[in-house]
Amino acid sequence: MYASVILFDLDGTLTDPKLGITRCIQFAISELGHSPPDADKLDWCIGPPIKDSFSQLLNTSEETVLAQAISLYRHRFATIGLFENSLYPQIVETLEAIRLAGYQTFVATSKPHIYATRIIDHFRLSSFFNYVYGSELDGTRSVKSDLINYILLAENLEPTNVVMVGDRSHDMIGAKHNGVTAIGVTYGYGTEEELITYGADLIARTPDEIARLLI
Template sequence: MSAASDRDGNGPDDEGRRPQAVALFDLDGTLTDPYPGITRSVRHAMEKLGRPLPADADLSWVIGPPLTHAFRKLLDTTDESLVAAAVAAYRERYGTVGLYENAVYPGIEAALDRLAEAGVELVLATSKVRVYAERILAHFGLARRFRAIHGSELDGTRAEKPALIRYIVETERLAAVSKVMIGDRHHDVDGAAANGIGTIGVGWGYGGVEELTRAGARMVLERVDQLPGAIITTLAGEPAPQAAT
């Protein structure tokens, strides 16, 4: 487990205690807008491999799924050595510059604080490499708000959301805890559903209302200020009000 208290000294000091209610948060497209850093790093990798992308190429779709999926599609290849080379080139830039070319969505800090006031504990569940996620949350002052930060490893372990969420449930002892996933892509909905967890979709990210609804999200929120109420109501087991979409 990677607990917030291990990183900045300001997180929960009771990580051994089983929480009563937990919100599992995706990172990219949910808490922060990573578009500049991710897309510039993807372009860097493709250029290094001699496959530069057109200047007007839409790369918003690469935000959310595991990086290997994106490069298989961009390179139109099943050659895993080529995909690995692309990931390595991506990380050259992303690990030093790209992860900071990022911004917290307005209102996120207040929403997280409202959840804490209501007794909801927060756990990050991102397909992004965990060490990058830790650095991003620490950089923006968000790490202390999280009970734990979980992500994939540099070798690709737990890059798929179903495996990641299963690991979190086991590691954080959440099997008997009221919990909900919050994310912007169908990968979040699918990963949570594979573990018997419902998802609240967020419409300000990179999946959109149609994708999230089709995947089976319980609701799709339009605004960040709707997050606390929707999460608290869902965790309480009451019918959550449908946000306008």
């Protein structure tokens, strides 16, 4: 496999954000007057755009309700939730090896880039990435296919030179939609079956396997 550029998903790939995301979802749902699900029943919300998750959780497509839920979620996430997060083991060593091998690396997350940048800074990972790409607060580029397309254009990249690394189906779908090689990781929140079904070319079961597949 020839590649010179690696795009990394954030949630479920570089960091384990479960505590922060689930607590912020529970907070928003409670503030709206509903009984929130247990945290362990919210794993499927980690990765996809938060608007889609609230639409399913609240069983509504009403824009006003969804906007209110997202606002409540972000109220807690911006000050508390984004730091209720932890790096997966071996991530630093994996990124060091990939950078040492000469790859360009970018973060490609559905999370708003203003939060993603703070998280990358918090974990002192900034030096490992050329740039952090994410969505806008209004939802622009929250769909991974749109985000990857935007990165390819912004960085003038050839899809055949690019690999997307992520843990959920939408990472694989986004990669395939743009002609990009996809590595699915199973230590995050997607299963191997999910990743292969949606187009993973390769599977990594631990972070250091990502480096072994690439180098």
